[in-house]
Amino acid sequence: MEKAPAKINLSLDVLHKREDGFHEVEMVMTTIDLADRVELSYLEEDKILLEAESRYVPNDERNLAYLAAKKMKEYFSVTGGVHIKLTKHVPVAAGLAGGSSDAAAVLRGMARLFELDTTPGELAQIGAQIGSDVSFCVHGGTALATGRGEKIEELPAPPPCWVVLAKPPIGVSTKTIYQALDIKEAHHPDTEAMVMALREEDYEKICRHTGNTLEGVTVQFHPEVAQLKEHMLQAGADASLMSGSGPTVFSLVEQDVKARRIYNHLKGFCEEVYMVRVLGAKETLD
Numbered sequence: 001m002e003k004a005p006a007k008i009n010l011s012l013d014v015l016h017k018r019e020d021g022f023h024e025v026e027m028v029m030t031t032i033d034l035a036d037r038v039e040l041s042y043l044e045e046d047k048i049l050l051e052a053e054s055r056y057v058p059n060d061e062r063n064l065a066y067l068a069a070k071k072m073k074e075y076f077s078v079t080g081g082v083h084i085k086l087t088k089h090v091p092v093a094a095g096l097a098g099g100s101s102d103a104a105a106v107l108r109g110m111a112r113l114f115e116l117d118t119t120p121g122e123l124a125q126i127g128a129q130i131g132s133d134v135s136f137c138v139h140g141g142t143a144l145a146t147g148r149g150e151k152i153e154e155l156p157a158p159p160p161c162w163v164v165l166a167k168p169p170i171g172v173s174t175k176t177i178y179q180a181l182d183i184k185e186a187h188h189p190d191t192e193a194m195v196m197a198l199r200e201e202d203y204e205k206i207c208r209h210t211g212n213t214l215e216g217v218t219v220q221f222h223p224e225v226a227q228l229k230e231h232m233l234q235a236g237a238d239a240s241l242m243s244g245s246g247p248t249v250f251s252l253v254e255q256d257v258k259a260r261r262i263y264n265h266l267k268g269f270c271e272e273v274y275m276v277r278v279l280g281a282k283e284t285l286d
């Protein structure tokens with residue numbers, strides 16, 4: 001069984017648009033204890049069989065988990081089939097990289113199942129062909145991601161804390177948000193300060209430097225994102241931010257009692273609320 005944890009962006013800065021249509025980014029990401037389950041087993045027949053226990057995701061090549069298995073079969077000339085059982089817990093199209101993490105879990109799982117001679121670095125390269133967030137998900141832990149998100153530099157985990165997440169009942173298209181972004185007008189977080197804060201294990205400094213260039217864009221389409229953020233801050237969150245291209249908003253909270261209070265407060269007007277721990281360290285994927 002492979003765990004496929006969700007990620008949050010502690011900071012996300014968009015630098016400029018590239019010639020290939022993607023944007024150059026600087027993101028600090030960390031994994032959280034909210035994960036899908038990915039179970040892999042051999043199939044006699046030479047095919048990929050995906051069983052996704054969720055009505056929100058497809059069972060065919062459109063599923064990033066299926067695509068990951070296809071890429072692995074091609075790249076390593078694997079003969080023999082694979083059965084993938086995917087149990088979704090991470091909300092879909094939420095800014096939490098659920099699909100990317102499933103794909104990464106399949107890359108790791110196939111390497112293990114077929115005893116392939118590979119490295120996390122090589123798997124991350126294969127992952128980059130599937131999506132910009134897949135490389136980070138292959139490594140897990142906490143990292144600075146640059147390029148279009150595929151260049152990964154490991155960072156220390158944040159100090160232990162709670163993460164309270166609220167996902168409004170809407171899906172957001174990452175492409176639409178990037179397309180609507182006005183880089184000059186947008187807010188840009190201080191990535192270097194965030195990296196330093198992690199290295200210094202300074203929780204308050206981490207909270208102070210959270211920021212997401214895409215947040216203002218998503219808020220224009222979905223004002224409820226700003227409302228959720230405001231509710232979290234009013235209820236006592238140490239920091240509150242939209243993750244990825246949204247629409248999920250999360251809080252960082254040190255004290256148990258406060259985290260519980262924010263969770264209960266949010267539950268009053270949002271169906272999907274989660275209270276989990278930040279994972280942040282690499283070994284948590286095993």
Ligand SMILES: C[C@](O)(CO)[C@H](O)COP(=O)(O)OP(=O)(O)OC[C@H]1O[C@@H](n2ccc(N)nc2=O)[C@H](O)[C@@H]1O
Nearest residue numbers: 021022023025131132133134148149174175178244245
């Ligand atoms: C918003 C984030 O999730 C933050 O972690 C990522 O930047 C997006 O990662 P992702 O969902 O894996 O994105 P992809 O599937 O690679 O790309 C979806 C679309 O988002 C836009 N995109 C994505 C990443 C990037 N660095 N620049 C972009 O402009 C492109 O229009 C692309 O067609």
Ligand SMILES: Nc1ncnc2c1ncn2[C@@H]1O[C@H](COP(=O)(O)OP(=O)(O)OP(=O)(O)O)[C@@H](O)[C@H]1O
Nearest residue numbers: 063064092093094095096097098099100102133244
């Ligand atoms: N295994 C999967 N799990 C979730 N969504 C998937 C999966 N495979 C394909 N998809 C499709 O990908 C789209 C985005 O899914 P996902 O949940 O990864 O978004 P996200 O959390 O916004 O990711 P990111 O933060 O990387 O932008 C959805 O439209 C969904 O149908």
